[in-house]
Amino acid sequence: MAHRKARSGNAFLLVSLLPAVLILGGFVLLFFWGFYQSLTDMRFGRTRVDFEGLGNYTRLFGRGRFWDSVSATAIYAFSAVACEAILGLAIAKLFNTRALLARWFRPTILLPLVLPPLSVALMWTTMMNPETGVLNYFLSFIGISNFSWTSKSETAMFAVVFIDVWTFTPFFALIIFAGLRGIAPEIIEGARMSGAKAWGIFWRIELPMVLPYILLASLFRLIDSLNQFDIIFGTTQGGPGNATDVLSVSAYFTAFQNLYFGRGAAIMIVNWLIVLISAIVLVKLWQFTRKRVI
Amino acid sequence: MRLTSRLLVSTAVVALMGPAAFAEEFDWRKFEGTEITWAYDIHPYADAVVAYLDEFEELTGIKVNAELYPDDTYWGKLNIQLSTGSPDWDVVGTGIQPAWDVTPAGQLEPLRGLVDDPSMTNPDYDYADFFPALTRAWTWDVAEEKIIDTPDGEIWGIPHAFENMQLMYRMDILERLGVEPPSTLPELTAACEQITAADPNVTPMAVRGVRFWSSIHTAPISIAQSYGVSDFVGSGDDLDTALDSADSIRFHKDYVAMIQACAPDSWANDNWYQVVDGLSTGKTAMAVDANMFGFWNNIEGASDASGQIAFAPPLTAPDNDEFASNIWIWSLAINAASEHKGAGWYFIQWATSKEMNVRGATDGKLVNPPRASAWETQEWIDYANQPEFNNFYDTFNAVQEKTSLLFTPRYGFGTAMNAWAVAMQDMVGGADVEERLAELAEDIRDELN
Numbered sequence: 001m002a003h004r005k006a007r008s009g010n011a012f013l014l015v016s017l018l019p020a021v022l023i024l025g026g027f028v029l030l031f032f033w034g035f036y037q038s039l040t041d042m043r044f045g046r047t048r049v050d051f052e053g054l055g056n057y058t059r060l061f062g063r064g065r066f067w068d069s070v071s072a073t074a075i076y077a078f079s080a081v082a083c084e085a086i087l088g089l090a091i092a093k094l095f096n097t098r099a100l101l102a103r104w105f106r107p108t109i110l111l112p113l114v115l116p117p118l119s120v121a122l123m124w125t126t127m128m129n130p131e132t133g134v135l136n137y138f139l140s141f142i143g144i145s146n147f148s149w150t151s152k153s154e155t156a157m158f159a160v161v162f163i164d165v166w167t168f169t170p171f172f173a174l175i176i177f178a179g180l181r182g183i184a185p186e187i188i189e190g191a192r193m194s195g196a197k198a199w200g201i202f203w204r205i206e207l208p209m210v211l212p213y214i215l216l217a218s219l220f221r222l223i224d225s226l227n228q229f230d231i232i233f234g235t236t237q238g239g240p241g242n243a244t245d246v247l248s249v250s251a252y253f254t255a256f257q258n259l260y261f262g263r264g265a266a267i268m269i270v271n272w273l274i275v276l277i278s279a280i281v282l283v284k285l286w287q288f289t290r291k292r293v294i
Numbered sequence: 295m296r297l298t299s300r301l302l303v304s305t306a307v308v309a310l311m312g313p314a315a316f317a318e319e320f321d322w323r324k325f326e327g328t329e330i331t332w333a334y335d336i337h338p339y340a341d342a343v344v345a346y347l348d349e350f351e352e353l354t355g356i357k358v359n360a361e362l363y364p365d366d367t368y369w370g371k372l373n374i375q376l377s378t379g380s381p382d383w384d385v386v387g388t389g390i391q392p393a394w395d396v397t398p399a400g401q402l403e404p405l406r407g408l409v410d411d412p413s414m415t416n417p418d419y420d421y422a423d424f425f426p427a428l429t430r431a432w433t434w435d436v437a438e439e440k441i442i443d444t445p446d447g448e449i450w451g452i453p454h455a456f457e458n459m460q461l462m463y464r465m466d467i468l469e470r471l472g473v474e475p476p477s478t479l480p481e482l483t484a485a486c487e488q489i490t491a492a493d494p495n496v497t498p499m500a501v502r503g504v505r506f507w508s509s510i511h512t513a514p515i516s517i518a519q520s521y522g523v524s525d526f527v528g529s530g531d532d533l534d535t536a537l538d539s540a541d542s543i544r545f546h547k548d549y550v551a552m553i554q555a556c557a558p559d560s561w562a563n564d565n566w567y568q569v570v571d572g573l574s575t576g577k578t579a580m581a582v583d584a585n586m587f588g589f590w591n592n593i594e595g596a597s598d599a600s601g602q603i604a605f606a607p608p609l610t611a612p613d614n615d616e617f618a619s620n621i622w623i624w625s626l627a628i629n630a631a632s633e634h635k636g637a638g639w640y641f642i643q644w645a646t647s648k649e650m651n652v653r654g655a656t657d658g659k660l661v662n663p664p665r666a667s668a669w670e671t672q673e674w675i676d677y678a679n680q681p682e683f684n685n686f687y688d689t690f691n692a693v694q695e696k697t698s699l700l701f702t703p704r705y706g707f708g709t710a711m712n713a714w715a716v717a718m719q720d721m722v723g724g725a726d727v728e729e730r731l732a733e734l735a736e737d738i739r740d741e742l743n
Contacts, residue, residue, distance in 0.1 A: 044377060045395040045705065046439050130559035131497070132577075151560045153723045239505040240562035241720035256373075257506070258709040259395060 038265035045259060056266035065242060066250075066267075073246040073274065075157060076232070077225035080164040081218050087165065088172020089214065093202070095173065096180045109170045117167065121234025124163045125150065128235075150236045153243035160244050163231050168224075172217045179213030180206060208292070215286040219279060226275045247271040318413035325637035326355030332626075332641060333361045333375070334387035335368045338590065339455045339624050342654030343645045350644050356637045376401040376629060384632040385641055389622055390431050390699060391507070391707055393450050398439045398705050403628035404448040408639045419643050423665045428453040428623055431699040441703040443529075451625035452646045453664035455654070457584030458619045458697045459516045460689060461606040464599065467496060467579040475580075475604070478612045479517055479548045482580075486556035489579055499556030500572040500581040503564045505719055507711030511620055512566075513582040513608070514549060514718065515700045519618035520610040521545035525710065526702040533702070533742060537714065538735035543728055545611070550721045556580075562719050574599045582608060584622065585690065586661040592682050593658050601682040605689035607696075619693050620700040623664065662690060710738045 038056055042049045060066045091109070095102050112120065127133045128149035139147055149159040183206060191201050229248040232238065238245035238253065245253075247267055255264025334340040340362050347358055361383070363371060369392065375383050376396050388402075396402055408414050409421050421429070435447035463475050471492040476482040486498035502509040515525065522541040528534050536542060553561060558578075560568065570587045572578030574597040581587075588603040590596060607617040626642045628635050644650065651668045654660025656677045668674050669691070678687040701707060717734040721727050 043706070044373065045397075045399045045401065047399050048439070125563065146559060148559055151562050153720075236563065237505055239716065239719050240723050241505075241716060241725070253712065256370075257712055259706055260709070 034265050035269055037262055038269045040262045042261040042265075043259050044256075044261060052262065056263050057270075059263070060266055060270065065245075068242055069245050069247050069250045069267075070270075070274070072157065072242070072244060073226060073248075073271070076161060076164070076228065076244070076246055077222055077278075080161045080168070080225050081221050083161065083165045084169045084172045084221060085214055085218055087169045088217070089176050089210075091169065091173035092176035092180055092210075095177045109173055111170075112167045113170050115167070117230035118234045120163060120167050121231045124159075124166075125235050128159055151240065153240045156236050156240055156243045160232050160235055163235065164225060164228065167231070168221055171221065172214070175213050175217040176210050179210035183209050208289075212286055212290040215282060215289060219282040219286065222278055222282060223275055226271065226278060247274070320413055320416050322354050322416075322640070325634070325640055328355075328634050328637040329357040329359065330384040330632075330634045330637045330641060331359045331361055331382060332385040332387075332638075333363070333368070333372065333383040335365050335624075336362045337365075337387075337624070338659040339654075340387070342455070342657060342659035343650070345657065346650065346653065350641065353644070354637075354640055356640060358641055376631075379631045381629070381631045381633045383629050384634045384638040386627055386629055387454070387624055388451060388627050389624060390451070390703075391511075391701065393432075393625075393627065394434075394441050394703055394705055394707050397434075397448075397450055398436045398441070400436075401630050402450050403630045403632070403635055404450065405452065405628065405639070406449045409449055414636065414639060416643055416647070419647065420667075423648065423667050424453050425664055425666055425694065425697075427621065427694075427698045428456060428664050431621070431623065432625065434703055439705055441705055443703045451623075451627040452642050453623045453625050454646055455586075455660045456621055456623040456662055456664050457586055458621050458662065458690070458693055459512050459582060459608050460585040460588070460619065460693055461580060461582050461608060462573060462585065462588040462603050463580040463606065464573065464576060464578075464602050465604045465684070466602045467576065471496070471579075473579070475606050477606070477610060479545075479552055479609045480612050482609050483548070483552045483555045485580075486552070490555075496576075497556075497558045497572060497578045498580060499552070500564065500569040500578040500583075501553070501557060501561070502566060502569055502583065503553070503557065503561035503719065503722070505562075505712065505716045507708050507715060508565070509715045509718065510711050511622065511701070512584070514714075516582070516608040516618055516620045517549065517610070518542070518545045519700055520608075520614050520616060521548075522611075522614075524700065524702070525714070526704070533704075535710065535735050535738040535742075537738065538728075538731045542731060546718075546721060546727050546731060548611075550718075550727060553722045557722075561722065573603060585686070585693075589661050589683060589686055590658070592684065592686070594682050601684070604684045605686055607689070607693050617693075617696060618700060619697040621697055623699075706741075709741050713737050713741075 039052060039054070040049050041052050041055070091105070095106055127135050130136055130146055130148055130151050133149070135149065136145070136147055139145070148155045150156050187205060188201060191205055196204070227248055228246065229252065232244050232246055232249050233252065236244045238249040248271060251264045251267035251271065254267060255261050340360070344360055344362075347360065351357055372386055372388065372392070375386070377399075393402060429449070430445060432451050432453065433445060433447045433449055435442040435444055461475065468475060471489055473485050473488050473492070476485045482499065489496055489498040501513045518524070521544060523536065523539065523545050525535070525537070526533050527536045558564065558572070566583060566587070569578075569581050569583050570591070573581045573587070574591040576598060585605060588605055591599045592601055592603050594600055608619050610617045626645060628638045628642070632638055646664075648665055648667055651660065651663040651665045652671050652674050655663040655668055655674050658677075663669070663674065675687065701711070713734055717730050721730050
């Protein structure tokens, strides 16, 4: 009787898990399908598909423009995440006070996060127009005229990173704020009683204790920024020239504009590898800092 | 005996009447009760047809579901519908360049058989009435994933309305600043410098600059022709690019200088929306783009620019009077996977008929109408020659003689042309013209091989 009960329990468990296993299997299958595509000369509008082995990859690695895209991807993602972490920390610190400004900002901080990235891109494109945009109007008050924003290759990367930072800094702020709230008040009080100054408390207690939160937020944001498409495509489309031609945009152009699906898939596989390696490094770092805090 | 004489009489009657007696006659009601889906861009060209769909349904008994999408969404959806072999869309709006990429895989239905079939095509349809440059551009064969450009090839789409590239300028602004409309590229650069000196708040010239082939297909490909430059030289296996030639270097130096002197700082992000907006709001004095944008903004009450936009042929090289103008043809084609091709063809021939051409044009929407007869119809002549359209009609006639599709028909044509647009951005941004063109040519040759 007990044996039968255990068996029916196992069957129920298997049936309950089946949808999750199927969905996971679907993801894995799609990934391998994408990888297989990257080993072929698949093109839109062509019926024949030949297996090319690593041909698409050797072709990619031999092109200077591909390495420019790798560099643009890294610059975009790492500078955006670094700026967001620093600004997010500053905002979280502000939120953790009883300042009037903090009470005003707390309800509105989520606004950029809930906007679709493509809408954000379109909004900033209008504001960044060098001639008619409102940003240059404001800059004119401090003597800066005709800043090019997304229109010149020298400033385009700065402009798209700026948009990313505006959109996703609140994400950091909220996570770090949660971390700051999690620090037991007795620890801070104890430090104060021992004569620690505000800067010392932040540097020696708060920062080490919220570091795992910062790294966790960085992990999520880095994965997203390394794959970022909407903001860049919606503003510069990878230009001017190839100034902001990050891997995801380059893959889109290769696959959907130039119709080389195989080559586009190869670019995305390389992008996936970069994301994977970066994520592993950050996870290790997060585990290390978490152990120290615990 | 009786039977034999009956047979003899019948045979004699048939012989006297000829084969026409058995040929099926064209009948608008042949596909009565069929329901088809027509997909198109949200565009005045679509509006011109939608306004009269009830009449088509009454004439044929065919129900048409119009699915209209914003431009960016439409092209993506069209690719997916065609490449997946979905029969959902029967008739699609498309252009020649996208069609080069889908016909080798048999995703569009060849139309020559239908055009030549008297039982399927209205005797009044008159396919030869379309401007020859347009029908010629829609004619090619496919073999081994290549486009074989031949005048006797298959027909893949029927021109619905088209754009030719012209210089458009604000008469009021040029007059106020004492600037004459230019006719050569260096003259344009000089005119821009004159405008900037006279009124720094006016942007002298707008032209598309985004890193897509659509930036090349307006001003660059049209003006380059006058410098003796085209996208490709040779044909078949000998196809090569000449974008690193001496003529091309000369053209690009002049063109880059023009953009630097004339275009707004936002040029690299400017698509046709910004070009048209500049001209209609008076922020911009001149533009090279599709002529119908000038026409639509000249319509009384359509914009602040109404009646102020005049037209001129595209610019030329300083030592050559011969101009050239590229075309974009919005056309109707049949999805090869459609299950209602006959009804789809009926819809196409109705939408591109002489009557619909003139109606759409005189409604101010189907401009430019692709049928030569429309331009000789008094109704359209009277409409297009109204004072607010300035010299639209005469300029069209002058330019149309030298209008053709200036791109080389190729499967995967976008790869080289997108690369050209990116290189143009680099050169305008300060890259050395010769070096960048050499790099571009190397990339294109790499792709050709």
